[in-house]
Amino acid sequence: MPVSRTPHSNVLRLTSTLLTATVALYISLVAFSNITDFGTNQQFVRHVLAMDTTFKDDDLMWRAITSRTWQDAAYIAIIAWETLAALVLIAGTYLWTRRDHTRARSVSTLGLLMLLLLFGAGFIGIGGEWFVMWQSGDWNGLDAAMRVFLLSGVVLLAIHLPFGTGTQESRTGSSS
Template sequence: MAETRTPRPLPALRVAATSLVGTVALYIALVAFGNITDFGTNQQFVRHVLAMDTTFKDDDLMWHAITSHALQDSAYVAIIVWETAAALLLIAATWLWARRHPSARRLSTVGLSMLLLLFGAGFIAIGGEWFAMWQSKTWNGLDAATRIIVLTGVVLLVTNLPGAAAEDS
């Protein structure tokens, strides 16, 4: 008589990692999609932050301002490209998690790290400090960037816990 094998259930940690990576993938895909289809809304955000036109106008800082629309729009397009690349990586990683593929953790780590760099280095450090975004009552994205960093950081930690990935089983 042939032995029948029943599939092993997915460990809860792997289910959590798959769900969390999928959630961040969906979120950043929607952000990128929104930036592409409603280009002008966040284009204005980037332009105002880089121009520093709603900050305290401190002469010691205003030399940081970028007022060229071409440079501002280039920065915005670079952000959209980065978001789109991260979204595609995280969508692929979600699929790999669901398939129990050993590359899921590695791909998730790359995609999540891209978001940490964009929102940590890009929005909080460069936008918040270099361009003094924190001074603006109107064009201040620090709270949103912080929320994304916290979510992304938690997901990165969960996906890298022992036992989450297929190679850990």
């Protein structure tokens, strides 16, 4: 018996497409801005790594990275990661539009996980805690990082909702 699609499953597929596209657009614009206006966020990264606007606690200041070479290398790595994540999410969006849902979900998951790692582990964990960015009144990006982390996490959850097939079996979860 052919499997029928329900309006619910179509809405979830459209939701997955649009949400993936939204995050792809966002991170593409972030990467583009960091490339075309390199100096603005370069200063942000330099100040966070140098810890020059924190409380100057001697027990923590040994963590500071003051070498401009290492600071700029970290910034370039961030931009490269953002750009790669954007390309992966663009590919995921394309696959959603092509109705290749299994691959779209896998590719989108990879792109979203890349962002969760960058903004969760990188900015919130390493920047926020290791380099005590939370202490800085001027160079504190924790709110922005949390927004991207939460957006990416919500989209990741949304694309993993079961689409269903429109049969009684998929609605009840039984397979008898």
